[in-house]
Amino acid sequence: MSSSDIFIGETIGTAVLILLGGGVCAAVTLKASKARDAGWLAIAFGWGFAVLTAVYISAPLSGAHLNPAVTLGIAIKDDDWSNVWTYWSGQLLGAMIGAALVWVAYYGQFLAHLTDRSIVGGPGAQDVKSVEAREAKAGPVLGIFSTGPEVRVAWQNVATEIIGTTVLVLAVLTQGLNDSGKGLGTLGALITALVVVSIGLSLGGPTGYAINPARDLGPRIVHALLPLPNKGASDWTYAWIPVVGPLIGGAVAAGLYNVAFA
Template sequence: MSSSDIFIGEVIGTAVLILLGGGVCAAVTLKHSKARNAGWLAITFGWGFAVLTGAYLAGGVSGAHLNPAVTVGLAIEGGTEWGKVPLYLFSQLLGAMIGAVLVWITYYGQFQAHLTDREIVGGPGAQDTVKAVPNSEPGPVLGIFSTGPEIRNVAQNLATEIIATVVLVLAILTQGLNAEGNGLGVLGGLITALVVVGIGLSLGGPTGYAINPVRDLGPRIVHAVLPLPNKGGSDWSYAWIPVAGPLIGGAIAGGLYNIAFA
């Protein structure tokens, strides 16, 4: 597998993953969206279909890791060369950022309407200012871009992300990925998508189940730099947890695979 294949496949696959996954969050969250308030089931299935689409697009090109935790798990398991890991991670982060920008473009009008609505941002004159939401607080649309806990408890939040990611990566590794790390195959993409739906339904409640460092970090960076009115802060104090937790979970899954299944 060439470096160009890895770069192209991971950028495109991850961009589509974030476009569809972030897109369902935008659809459910934003005013003047036909899917507003569709709920958690819509979000979990939307993310599952996002994984499915991204995996099928990139599977034959890069192996469709689309997730640094998967890449780390595969490297520990032996299916991916460690020398290729930095390229995978860079490509995934770039793709995630592109996907987040595409969500903003797709829902541009809804973002503007939502973030200038006094019921959302509060206060008289909110429609005329870009400072209505304090920059120290997570903004009203941050959840479209990145995850956040319902209860802020560092140990619990980190453990939740680790546990959920172990389930994801172990489920992928046990599908028979070959030694070259060439992907999941036709049925594997569907199985992985259903696993993601299951994780969202069962384990996603506490933290929003990042289970993918670039799924959270890339869009969070985009949220920080986009010219969104009244966007508030990007919650950087929490941002390390959905990066570190999935990476730890991926590493644990790779080790467990070698102990129990190899």
């Protein structure tokens, strides 16, 4: 795989991943969406199908890492660091593009949601403590773009992301690698998608299971830049956790693989 193929594949694949994954979060969250309040099952399966779609699209070009933690795990496993920055840059750019496309697709719903006084506050606002209690650190639509904890305990939040990402990357490393051993092949796409669904259902409750630094950081940057009325804060004090935690998890998974499976 050439560097240009890797960059293009990761950019397109990660954009599709975030478009569909962030899209299901928007569908469930925004007040004028037909899928509003569809619940956690819809989100977990939506993200799983997003992974499935993105892997099938990008695997022929880049091996479909779509996640800096996966790239790190494969680099440690193979002791090959030559294209790590190419993968990471494509993933971050793709995540930002995907998040911007979610905003375009749900533009009217974002405006309706963020100008509703019962949601963003103001005269006559309802008592919506589940939103308002967190607004100082996270705006009312930030969860569409990036993750946040239900209980803000830094060490636990980091540990949750490490555990979830270790499961994901170990699953990638132990099955579905393409013939070159450089990434996830199409035969492993369905299994990996189901692993993501399982992580979401089992371990997603505490932090929203970023398990992917680009998935969280890229859309968080887009949230900070977009001209959304009453969007609130982007919660940068938390932003390091879904970056550092998954990277540690990817390294742990690679270490386990080298000890137990290599």
